Amino acid sequence: MTGAAIPSAVEVADLRREFTVGRGAAARTLTALDGLSLSVGAGTVHGLLGPNGAGKTTLCKILSTTLLPTSGTARVLGHDVEAEPREVRRSIGLVLGGDRGLYARLSARQNLELWGALYGLHGRALDTRMTDLLARVGLSDRADERVGGFSRGMKQRLHLARGLIGDARVLLLDEPTTGMDPVAAGDFRDFVGALRAEGRTVLITTHDMAQAEAVCDQVTLIDRGRVLTSGDPRELARELSGGQRVEAHAVPEAVAAEIAGLPAVTVVLRTDGGQLCVDTASPDTTREVLVRLARAGVSTIRTGPPGLEELYLRVVGGRKMRVAA
Ligand SMILES: Nc1ncnc2c1ncn2[C@@H]1O[C@H](COP(=O)(O)OP(=O)(O)OP(=O)(O)O)[C@@H](O)[C@H]1O
Numbered sequence: 001m002t003g004a005a006i007p008s009a010v011e012v013a014d015l016r017r018e019f020t021v022g023r024g025a026a027a028r029t030l031t032a033l034d035g036l037s038l039s040v041g042a043g044t045v046h047g048l049l050g051p052n053g054a055g056k057t058t059l060c061k062i063l064s065t066t067l068l069p070t071s072g073t074a075r076v077l078g079h080d081v082e083a084e085p086r087e088v089r090r091s092i093g094l095v096l097g098g099d100r101g102l103y104a105r106l107s108a109r110q111n112l113e114l115w116g117a118l119y120g121l122h123g124r125a126l127d128t129r130m131t132d133l134l135a136r137v138g139l140s141d142r143a144d145e146r147v148g149g150f151s152r153g154m155k156q157r158l159h160l161a162r163g164l165i166g167d168a169r170v171l172l173l174d175e176p177t178t179g180m181d182p183v184a185a186g187d188f189r190d191f192v193g194a195l196r197a198e199g200r201t202v203l204i205t206t207h208d209m210a211q212a213e214a215v216c217d218q219v220t221l222i223d224r225g226r227v228l229t230s231g232d233p234r235e236l237a238r239e240l241s242g243g244q245r246v247e248a249h250a251v252p253e254a255v256a257a258e259i260a261g262l263p264a265v266t267v268v269l270r271t272d273g274g275q276l277c278v279d280t281a282s283p284d285t286t287r288e289v290l291v292r293l294a295r296a297g298v299s300t301i302r303t304g305p306p307g308l309e310e311l312y313l314r315v316v317g318g319r320k321m322r323v324a325a
């Protein structure tokens with residue numbers, strides 16, 4: 001990591017969080033965070049990736065002071081979440097997914113108004129901010145409708161606006177694009193880019209590796225409450241031995257299907273622009289993919305290090321449907 005030059009906005013050291021689950025004789029301790037340490041450079045976009053139950057949301061809750069750690073420390077812009085929760089809350093904007101935290105019977109604007117009031121905003125300043133944010137998330141036309149009638153993706157956009165109402169320097173986005181259509185998710189990338197350009201720090205959890213690859217300066221892969229690996233996604237992927245990414249244009253569907261069926265082809269993606277991305281786990285397979293593309297007359301081919309999805313599968317892989325015990 002190049003963390004030395006960039007002061008950290010979020011500093012987590014040896015963080016533990018346990019929950020007691022089950023009752024009576026069946027009660028047991030579940031460790032959601034198991035000595036997790038993490039540093040997020042100020043002004044960077046940091047991806048927190050990992051399987052269901054890895055501890056991502058638990059970390060977001062601790063950083064936003066809605067949950068206390070069992071032990072260890074977490075600081076936001078130098079403020080300790082336990083000792084200085086008010087300062088931390090002032091520095092942080094939290095965006096959760098789903099229906100949580102929105103009032104169905106109020107309009108989008110009224111929801112923002114309520115939230116803005118919590119940050120001490122009112123009058124013209126609040127109005128201007130709400131209008132600006134509703135426009136940024138593409139909800140200007142629907143601002144005065146009840147949120148109960150919103151689609152999932154529209155609610156998610158409102159969550160984003162809500163997270164920004166207090167003008168927080170550090171944003172925690174927990175699966176912010178769940179339920180968004182591909183165009184909205186594309187807009188979201190620009191949205192995160194704009195947040196970074198404004199000098200904000202963004203910690204984002206997502207299961208969408210293509211998105212993480214597109215928006216994150218750094219990623220941390222976690223599982224069972226521990227860090228597996230952390231760093232620049234492109235550099236991490238480059239360190240994967242043997243694997244490569246092959247990108248090609250105008251690949252006939254039948255050839256793409258054939259390639260997808262090759263052993264040691266781990267990921268096959270079609271990008272919005274019709275490009276085919278293939279990640280392989282061995283040089284032999286890379287050669288085989290290139291041969292098949294050449295045979296099919298495909299001439300626009302590029303090779304490089306594999307993508308984040310390949311990294312994720314290799315580092316976290318083998319979990320199947322199992323979640324943390
Ligand atoms: N309030 C709670 N009570 C009991 N266990 C909890 C509680 N909150 C979280 N856990 C447990 O902690 C572990 C981590 O959960 P967490 O929600 O942080 O995972 P996650 O990485 O966000 O997963 P997902 O990708 O599914 O959102 C899970 O095993 C979960 O069951």
Ligand SMILES: [Mg+2]
Nearest residue numbers: 056057058174
């Ligand atoms: Mg979660």
